Amino acid sequence: MSKYLEFNTPTSKQALELASDFRLKNQGLTYLDRVYWNLPNEALYEEVIFRNEGKIAKQGPLIVNTGKHTARAASDKYIVLESSTSKDIWWGSYNRPYAHEKWSQLMGRLQAWAQGEELFVQDVYAGADPDYKLPVRIITEKAWHSLFVRNMFVTTNNKDELKNFVPEFTVIAVPGFKVDPIYDGTRSDTGIILNFDQRTAIIANTLYAGEIKKSVFTVLNFLLTFQDVLPMHCSANVGDKGDVALFFGLSGTGKTTLSADPKRKLIGDDEHGWSSEGVFNFEAGCYAKVIRLSAEQEPQIYATTKRFGTILENVVYDPVTRSIDLDDDSITENTRASYPLDFIPNVIPEGYVRSHPKNVIFLTCDASGVMPPIARLTPEQAQYHFISGYTSKIAGTEIGLGIEPQITFSACFGGPFMVRHPFEYSEMLKQRIIKHKANVWLVNTGWVGGRFGVGKRISIRHTRNLLNAALDGKLDNVQYRKDKLFGFEVPLTCPDVPEDVLYPESSWGNKDEYWKKYDALAARFNENFKLFEKGCSQEVINAGPKRLLQIK
Structure with a gap:
């Protein structure tokens, strides 16, 4: 700013009060x-x-616009x-x-x-x-x-x-x-x-x-x-008994929403490490999607949009009343709120716990509408699905995405951020799952009754009830069926969830079309995993899905 005009800004006189002795000139930035x-x-x-x-919106959050780049x-x-x-x-x-x-x-x-x-x-x-x-x-x-x-x-x-x-x-x-x-x-x-x-x-x-x-x-x-720390693209929370739960998933699959549970304390919403001592947050804040956020469905996150200190990226507001409109996607679908973690009630203030996960949840947003809402995985299946990282990219989270979700495989549920080969991370995860006897669940937060545009997105109420049952141990003693293609176990019943929800084909009008779509998805899994077979054990390779022709 003052490169062209010489004047003081509000904090010019305090600019150096909290400076490090290791100045920027030591890093090659001189004549500033x-x-x-x-x-x-x-x-x-x-x-x-x-x-x-930026501008100050009603009740104090800061509104900023990121220009042509509204995503990574x-x-x-x-x-x-x-x-x-x-x-x-x-x-x-x-x-x-x-x-x-x-x-x-x-x-x-x-x-x-x-x-x-x-x-x-x-x-x-x-x-x-x-x-x-x-x-x-x-x-x-x-x-x-x-x-x-x-x-x-x-x-x-x-x-x-x-x-x-x-x-x-x-x-x-x-x-x-x-x-x-x-x-x-x-x-x-x-x-x-x-x-x-x-x-x-x-x-x-x-x-x-x-x-x-x-x-x-x-x-x-x-x-x-x-x-020897496993870095993870996941949210994490912990119950009263010290039982940690991890929620893996890409942006838009529900990591932030589902981990913000009033009955459990939040460790963090996006990025964590799993060490030999326990789980810790990489950050001290949250960066949540806020498009169409509601006080009824997500009260904790919604409340942060009304607070001083929150940054609202590309959220539309009325310049006269300074009221925000979280339903307006005219700038981007990928509207965001950045806020300190302690804006959320029930957080772990230290950002780490000295206990290990009892439940690991892979969140997948299945845009084809064929995956079951929840399934239990063996350690080898867990490694296979972790390496695969199947989900759908949600509109706005990356440059170039349109309105329709895009089926994708993102290794370790965060491929763009994984610097080492996915097999390295998956081995670290598998070792920890076995050592600490953690349950692994695949949870579909995507569509039911048909693909995107035909079916509808699964009720967040059903997803929460399924997760609560898994975390509370209520799925430990129910009966399971073995999925015909993927081989994982799907519960036959779950408290507070209609039984037909656990059978995704029941919501499709045409059952033949359902199985064709499911088979096509299995084919895509198999094709994608060919990229990773080298270095994987045969047990992990065998944990992948079978095609309909193979089981008839």
């Missing part, structure tokens, strides 16, 4: 105009409004190819190699671009467990991104701790800096580029704040595996 260090939320609000980066630019993510880590990385469409010499050129251009700019710094921690927390410095061009960082990661108010802070990884988020496809070797003028050797990531030319949190998640997905 002013750096705002570790500003608290209230100060960042003032800066956001002063810089016209998944196709623009790269990892620098260098000798110290190259053999451990799962190279492919999710982890595109980026030339080391190109990185040096790019960093040089960024350093030149930053001269004369004002930047914001938050020195935070990724990982709530003190035994595994990673000191991360997040440098942002925008004040509201700095507030987002404070919402999402573990902060400290200790002035001495901030003074002596030295990052072990640095993320630089600069939406005003464009990469050049010709010069920088990128796909477009947007880039998310991670360098594990230099312990630095650059997020260029996107305002979408989700790129910041997902970049840190990607970093932890790599580094923690070398400390």
Whole structure:
């Protein structure tokens, strides 16, 4: 801002009060105009409004618009190819190699671009467990991104701790800096580029704040595996008896909604680690989809949209009354709320527990409408379905998605963020499931009675009742049937759930069409798993579905 005009902003005089002695010049960023260090939320609000980066809505949440990027630019993510880590990385469409010499050129251009700019710094921690927390410095061009960082990661108010802070990884988020496809070797003028050797990531030319949190998640997905911690794209909660439940799933499958259970305490809503001691949250906040959110169905999350400190991304509001409209998707289907975890009642304030999961739930949004609403898996089936990661991408969560859900297989229920080969993560999961005798459930939060556009999405009330029964042990002693194609066990009855719900074919008018669709889905599973068969045991391969012709 003051690169062109010299004037003070609301917090100019306090900009250095909470600065680390390890300054940005030590990281190659020199001749900057002013750096705002570790500003608290209230100060960042003032800066956001002063810089016209956002508006204050009724009751205090901050409204921001992310421009052309209303979702992750998944196709623009790269990892620098260098000798110290190259053999451990799962190279492919999710982890595109980026030339080391190109990185040096790019960093040089960024350093030149930053001269004369004002930047914001938050020195935070990724990982709530003190035994595994990673000191991360997040440098942002925008004040509201700095507030987002404070919402999402573990902060400290200790002035001495901030003074002596030295990052072990640095993320630089600069939406005003464009990469050049010709010069920088990128796909477009947007880039998310991670360098594990230099312990630095650059997020260029996107305002979408989700790129910041997902970049840190990607970093932890790599580094923690070398400390015998399983990184997981899941939400987690815990019951009164210390029974932890994990909820795996892509955005839009219900991780946040289903884990926010008033009868259980929330550990976190999106990203966790499973260590030898227990489960811990990677973050200190939530980043929930809020499109068509209602006070009746999701009261806890809905309440956060009315609070000071919450950031509402791309939510439509009335500029006169400042009232928000959560039903309006005219900007994007992927409207988001970022808020501190303690905005939700019944949370674990420490962000970690010293106990292990008793139930692991794989949430799949089946757009074809053929999967049962719940099924129990063996350890080998669990490994197979974890590697497969079957679900449907929901409109708006990635650039290029239309209204109709897109059937997809996302390894480990978070393929874009998995740096190592999925088999590595699946082996770690299987070992923990067996060691701690955890039940594994496949839960369909998608469609019944037909595919998308024909059937309807399964009632969240039924899904909650099924999950409650599983978590409370009420499905331990009921009778099960073996699924004809997939071989997993489906309960015949469940308290407070109509029996016909447990038979998905019963809601289809044409049973032959149902079995054709189910068989086609089995074929897609088999075809997808061919990508992962190398390195998997025969038991895991055999845990996949059979085709109708094979069982007749």
